[in-house]
Structures are given as C-alpha cells and as structure tokens.
Amino acid sequence: MITKFVTVYPGHIDLPDRGQDTTPANERRYSNEQLAAVFEKTEAIAKTMDKYGWDTLWLAEHHFQHEGYEVLPNILMLAVHLAHVTKQLKIGCGFNIAPMWHPLRLAEDFATADILTKGRTIFGVGRGYHTREVETFGAPMLDQDANRELFEEQVEIVFKAFDQESFSHKGKHYTLPPNVPYRGYDLKELTLVPRPIHLPVECWQPVVSASARGLDFMIRHGIKGLVGGGAATMAEGPIQAYRDAAARAGKQLKLGENLTVGIFFHLANTREQAIREMTPLYEEHVKMFAPLGFVPGVTPAQVAAVARRGGWAAAGVPTLDHFMRLGAWFAGTPGELVERLKQMEERYPGMEHINLSTSLTTPQAVMQEQFQRVHEEVMPHFKGR
Numbered sequence: 601m602i603t604k605f606v607t608v609y610p611g612h613i614d615l616p617d618r619g620q621d622t623t624p625a626n627e628r629r630y631s632n633e634q635l636a637a638v639f640e641k642t643e644a645i646a647k648t649m650d651k652y653g654w655d656t657l658w659l660a661e662h663h664f665q666h667e668g669y670e671v672l673p674n675i676l677m678l679a680v681h682l683a684h685v686t687k688q689l690k691i692g693c694g695f696n697i698a699p700m701w702h703p704l705r706l707a708e709d710f711a712t713a714d715i716l717t718k719g720r721t722i723f724g725v726g727r728g729y730h731t732r733e734v735e736t737f738g739a740p741m742l743d744q745d746a747n748r749e750l751f752e753e754q755v756e757i758v759f760k761a762f763d764q765e766s767f768s769h770k771g772k773h774y775t776l777p778p779n780v781p782y783r784g785y786d787l788k789e790l791t792l793v794p795r796p797i798h799l800p801v802e803c804w805q806p807v808v809s810a811s812a813r814g815l816d817f818m819i820r821h822g823i824k825g826l827v828g829g830g831a832a833t834m835a836e837g838p839i840q841a842y843r844d845a846a847a848r849a850g851k852q853l854k855l856g857e858n859l860t861v862g863i864f865f866h867l868a869n870t871r872e873q874a875i876r877e878m879t880p881l882y883e884e885h886v887k888m889f890a891p892l893g894f895v896p897g898v899t900p901a902q903v904a905a906v907a908r909r910g911g912w913a914a915a916g917v918p919t920l921d922h923f924m925r926l927g928a929w930f931a932g933t934p935g936e937l938v939e940r941l942k943q944m945e946e947r948y949p950g951m952e953h954i955n956l957s958t959s960l961t962t963p964q965a966v967m968q969e970q971f972q973r974v975h976e977e978v979m980p981h982f983k984g985r
Contacts, residue, residue: 605654614637614964643685655689658692658826659694683721693721755817757769807828815844824859865956865957884959884961895918901915941982
C-alpha cells in the first residue's frame with residue numbers, strides 16, 4: 601500500500617533552454633557561479649517538499665559535470681545542511697558511488713550525518729555509470745566485472761564498520777587494519793568512530809540489470825531497491841526477481857516489498873497540456889542519458905542523432921508517448937495519476953514508497969509547483985490510510 605511519496609533530484613541547474621532543437625548536451629558549459637546555484641535550488645526544493653508532506657528527497661552524487669545536469673558532488677554534506685533547514689523531510693543518498701570512496705571514509709561520513717540529522721539521512725550505495733567520474737577517481741568502470749567486485753567488497757566493509765563494535769577485513773582490495781605496530785601493540789582490529797546511532801542502517805541501492813548475483817547481494821545485506829523509471833514500470837521482471845532472490849535466502853516478501861518504483865511525472869489540467877510541457881524535458885533527458893545506455897531500445901544511429909540539433913523523427917528516436925505507453929513516464933491530470941498509482945498498488949501490494957520524479961532539467965519553479973499539486977490533489981488519496 602502506497603503511503604510514502606519520494607522523489608529523486610540529481611542536481612540539475614536551471615538551464616536556459618531544453619529540448620532537441622536547443623543546445624546539444626556536449627556543448628553545454630556553465631560558469632562556476634551558475635553551477636554553484638544548485639545548492640540554493642536544492643534548499644528551496646527541500647523546503648517545498650517538507651512543507652507539503654513528502655517523505656524523502658533523494659540526491660545523487662556526481663562529479664565534473666560542467667554541462668549542468670548533475671552537479672552535487674557531496675550529498676552527505678548537503679544532507680546535513682538540508683536537515684537543519686527542514687523539519688521532517690528525510691534526505692536520501694541516491695546514491696553514494698562506493699568505487700569513488702574509501703569504504704571507511706564513506707562509513708564515517710554517513711555515521712556523522714546520521715548523528716547530526718538525528719536519523720533523517722538515509723544511506724544508499726551504487727556502482728556508478730559515468731566513466732568520466734569513476735575512472736577519474738581511480739576505480740574501474742569500463743571493466744564492469746572489476747567494478748562489481750570492488751563494489752561488493754567495499755559494501756561488505758561498510759556494513760562491518762556499521763554493525764560491529766570492532767572489526768577486521770582481509771580481501772582482494774583491502775586489508776583492514778594494516779599489519780602495523782601502534783602505540784606498543786600490533787594492530788588487529790578497528791572501530792569506526794563514530795558509528796551510526798540509528799541501527800540497523802537502512803540502505804538502498806538502484807536495481808538496474810536485476811542480475812541474480814546483484815539481487816542476492818542486496819538481500820544478503822538487507823539492502824532495499826530503487827527501480828528507476830523504466831524497467832519495473834514496463835514489466836514486473838525486476839520486482840519479481842527481487843522477491844525471488846529473497847525467497848532463495850529464506851525470506852518471504854510481498855511483491856514490491858522493500859522496493860520503490862520510479863516514474864517521471866508532469867501534471868497539468870489536461871493530458872494534452874501535460875504532454876506539451878513535458879516533451880522538451882523528456883528530450884533533454886534523452887540527450888543526457890541515451891549515450892550512457894539509459895534510454896531503453898535506442899540504436900547507435902539514434903544515439904548519434906540525439907547528439908545533434910533536431911531531426912529526431914527522421915532517425916526514429918523514441919518519443920515521450922512511446923515511454924508513456926510503456927509506463928516509465930507519465931503526463932496527465934492529477935486524477936489520471938491517482939488512477940495509475942491505484943493500479944500499481946494492486947500490482948505491487950508490498951510497495952509502500954512511490955518515487956515520483958520530475959524530469960531532468962525541470963526548472964525549480966515548475967518542480968515546486970508539481971510537488972505542491974501532488975500534495976493537494978494526489979496524496980490525499982493515499983496518505984493516512
């Protein structure tokens with residue numbers, strides 16, 4: 601039963617133009633002043649969500665994006681600030697990219713945020729998908745097997761540090777503590793200082809490929825899953841696969857339990873108006889994510905087309921309507937969104953959180969207006985039941 605409304609905001613600035621006929625993604629470059637404005641925007645969004653009863657604002661860790669799409673490099677530091685300018689809103693790390701961290705620095709920073717925000721920071725980990733980011737920090741991204749291997753060992757260390765008063769670890773990538781003398785004795789164990797106060801630590805991870813290995817790893821560590829706007833709304837596959845992984849571990853879950861599904865949404869007084877307003881936002885999303893493999897079904901020729909101005913129809917680039925029919929995107933009236941969410945409740949009876957996200961590059965004022973409309977016209981049909 602849906603009771604908690606969340607959103608993912610990856611940290612885009614207010615771009616001066618949007619859509620296929622505007623500035624190509626690789627030609628976008630903004631001043632430091634413009635990029636730094638994202639923090640004021642994020643604070644305004646957090647205050648709006650807090651005012652209107654949203655449960656969680658999920659932020660994304662990204663680096664080096666002079667294009668202005670995802671420009672929040674330290675979401676734990678930002679979470680501490682946002683928790684002090686809001687009253688109830690939770691701040692989710694969606695996600696800290698583990699291969700770009702030393703696992704103990706990540707564990708320490710989260711523990712600090714957990715304490716300073718009184719448990720309102722939610723932990724989240726991911727493997728990353730930008731080669732420019734992950735490889736620049738010295739971790740593998742092109743080699744997916746190496747990336748997963750490193751990620752899994754790092755997460756194991758993080759949970760040891762969270763859950764055990766003292767711990768040690770010996771693996772392929774890390775030996776913790778190192779075999780060194782310290783103040784008159786040989787170092788054998790470490791203690792994370794501080795450890796989180798709110799235990800066990802709630803942790804979330806994106807579900808992308810929904811491989812058996814990845815899902816078994818999540819279940820083993822009690823990690824919940826965010827299924828982004830796409831796979832899960834198009835088919836039950838990843839959600840059923842998560843429940844199957846739980847069953848393999850001897851845990852019985854309802855379909856959708858410990859998961860949330862992402863939908864990109866835009867509300868207006870008519871469906872036609874919503875589609876008209878959302879189309880340039882959708883097209884900007886495609887410009888950003890198609891070259892990274894996150895727009896299902898596009899061909900190499902179509903990826904090349906979205907790197908240029910216009911001409912998408914001739915190249916056969918999928919339209920917003922295509923993904924609306926598949927369920928990953930929604931443009932319509934509040935009543936139509938309520939109907940869609942009711943259908944999802946029936947399909948996934950264990951799901952409590954719904955991730956309604958405005959599309960990448962949605963301007964601040966539009967985001968705030970959309971969050972208010974959900975509060976006034978959608979949430980009353982779900983919350984407090």
